[in-house]
Amino acid sequence: MYGLIGKMRAATGKRDEVLAILREATTGLPGCLSYIVARDPADTTAIWITEVWTDAESHKASLTLPEVQAAIARARPLVTGFDIQIETEPVSGVSMPAG
Structure with missing residues (x-):
């Protein structure tokens, strides 16, 4: 498996809009x-x-899917940067329903 953990920065007052796009x-x-x-x-x-x-x-x-490319284009003007991006190798986990 392959994992990523990242910290993204949204423009002031735009975080919820970026979250919705994601x-x-x-x-x-x-x-x-x-x-x-x-x-x-x-x-x-x-x-x-x-x-x-x-x-x-x-x-x-x-990252090449049309819907992902469209989301990146929508979010790009609202994102001010990325502070952290860490690659991981997951070994186990639990999936929970969204809520």
Whole structure:
């Protein structure tokens, strides 16, 4: 498996809009086992993203999908940067229903 943990920064006042774009664009991606977006409770501009994929190739291929490219184009003007991106090798986990 292949994993990523990243911290993204949204423009002031735009975090919820970026979160909505990420939620819309990350449903049913081939090879994606888990895609979690979270607010940072201590920073009103920060978004944490935790991803688990069957393999690195599935993640790379997802970035070429038309719906993902459209989401990136919509979010780009609202994102001010990326603070952290860490690759991981997941070994186990539990999937929970969205809620």
